[in-house]
Amino acid sequence: MARILIVEDNPANLKLATLFLSRAGHLVLPAVDAEAGLALALAEGPHLILMDIQLPGMDGLTATTILKANPATAAIPVIALTAMAMKSDQEKSRLAGCDGYITKPLRYQELYAAIDELLAPLASGATPSTLVPSSADTGSGPRGLSDDPVVGTGPVDVSVLEGLVGRDRLVVLDFLAAFQTSTALIARELSSACSRGDALAAGAQAHKLKPSARAVGAIALARLCALLETAGQGNQMEAVARIQPRFEAEVCAVNAAIDALRKSWAPTRDAAPQDRSVPSQTPSADE
Ligand code: MN
Numbered sequence: 001m002a003r004i005l006i007v008e009d010n011p012a013n014l015k016l017a018t019l020f021l022s023r024a025g026h027l028v029l030p031a032v033d034a035e036a037g038l039a040l041a042l043a044e045g046p047h048l049i050l051m052d053i054q055l056p057g058m059d060g061l062t063a064t065t066i067l068k069a070n071p072a073t074a075a076i077p078v079i080a081l082t083a084m085a086m087k088s089d090q091e092k093s094r095l096a097g098c099d100g101y102i103t104k105p106l107r108y109q110e111l112y113a114a115i116d117e118l119l120a121p122l123a124s125g126a127t128p129s130t131l132v133p134s135s136a137d138t139g140s141g142p143r144g145l146s147d148d149p150v151v152g153t154g155p156v157d158v159s160v161l162e163g164l165v166g167r168d169r170l171v172v173l174d175f176l177a178a179f180q181t182s183t184a185l186i187a188r189e190l191s192s193a194c195s196r197g198d199a200l201a202a203g204a205q206a207h208k209l210k211p212s213a214r215a216v217g218a219i220a221l222a223r224l225c226a227l228l229e230t231a232g233q234g235n236q237m238e239a240v241a242r243i244q245p246r247f248e249a250e251v252c253a254v255n256a257a258i259d260a261l262r263k264s265w266a267p268t269r270d271a272a273p274q275d276r277s278v279p280s281q282t283p284s285a286d287e
Helices: 011-023 034-044 060-069 087-095 108-118 158-165 169-196 199-215 219-233 237-268
Strands: 003-007 027-031 048-052 078-082 100-103
Touching (some): 011 027, 011 108, 011 158, 011 199, 027 034, 034 048, 048 060, 060 078, 060 087, 078 087, 100 108, 158 169, 158 199, 169 199, 169 237, 199 219, 219 237
Parallel strands (some): 003 048, 048 078, 078 100
């Protein structure tokens, strides 16, 4: 087991990373911005740091540079997390001192491989066998989980998320709740960008939502995000304005589908009042 600091501002991404790491038996220290991450790194001396590059305020590369310049934290391996799969970003992260590089959306095989490589001396033989293998990023085709008819391939194909996080309903519902919260924020920002006529900002919001929409199986919403992103990047405000009402409608449909799922699963939830969806550590992973 290693102590791993995650610096990630997107709640859905933070939750997914936390889940993956917990299931592999690691203790997770979460931080939602660079400043909090730097403070935690100094205070806790983690074995490894996962650093999102795009953060509010100080960005992840600057934070990594600061970590590497401080003798107290310089030896801690840093894995950069970024949504931009560009060679130049990989190069920039290396220059800033990052020891590894992972492109979002997170895949647990890739994450575990990067961690194992950097934590080789700590490796204790714990295997991530509790996770369900998947190819959830495509969002298409049956996954052999069709025995649960609650939600098919409507606005939310929950089997996609189950493929990522497993079939524990509390975990799935918890993740969906975090997704709804971040989606509401992003939709509001996107709408206000549209009313300002700011296509670039609207596209940037859509870009933020797209990976988590894919991760929860909201495939139509992810496609609309991709359209908004492209139109926004091209500064095509008319196109953005045309797509935005469809986006709004799809957000409503996705929310309704998640609410319906929550309702239909509610009676089967055992009377467990505490939130055990993201344990700080999972003792079962190494025995
Ligand atoms: Mn970010």
